[in-house]
Amino acid sequence: MISGQELVRSAGGISGGFAHVVLDPSSQIVCSCGAHGCLQSLLSNESLLDYVGRSHKKYPDSALTERFFAGTLCMQDVFTLSSGRDAFALDCLSHISRYFAILIHNIFNLYSVQEVVLQGMFARSGDVFLEQMRQQLETFNQLSIYREIRVCYSQYSFHQALDGVNPYHKGANMILSDLFINTADAV
Secondary structure (H helix, E strand, O other): OEEOOEEOOOOOOOOOOOOOOEOOOOOOOEOOOOOEOEHHHHOOHHHHHHHHHHHHHHOOOOHHHHHHHHOOOOHHHHHHHHHOOOHHHHHHHHHHHHHHHHHHHHHHHHOOEEEEEEOOHHHHOOHHHHHHHHHHHHHHOOOOOOOOOOEEEOOOOHHHHHOOOOOOOOOOOOOOOOEEEEEOOOO
16 A cells, blocks of 8 residues: 555555455465465466366357467466457456456545556556456446546556565565555555
């Protein structure tokens, strides 16, 4: 979480730890943290392969199905193929963006959020991912809890963030989380 251009620190000194927020406790995939259904495990290649394995029969002619059976499927394929409008890739991207939308909606409800900035692997997913996530956020916003949905990608590449050039952190070599939330006031 970011406030006043700085990472908001927790009592333990760690900031922005949204990767292990549990969004689907019924998930069978176990994360490295030991939990079932945390964001990191739901967005893993293992989870992607599980979803594709359960859904591929609806899309027998998809390039995604072909890569799945060839054993070469990875998350970047979903991003690439969805920008080419592959129906199965769009379905997978919708499935993935729904988890982000659930988390972001809950954070919008808990904090005075101005903007959500995504960084890391999903910042390479393109405009289709952002649009799907915004649409899902609109469906969750039945009570108009938030007026404007401002979700964007970080202007910094994954490698720049790893090298510490992100202006929100004073210091080098900090591994930044994939999801930061800009808040109006420090929490």
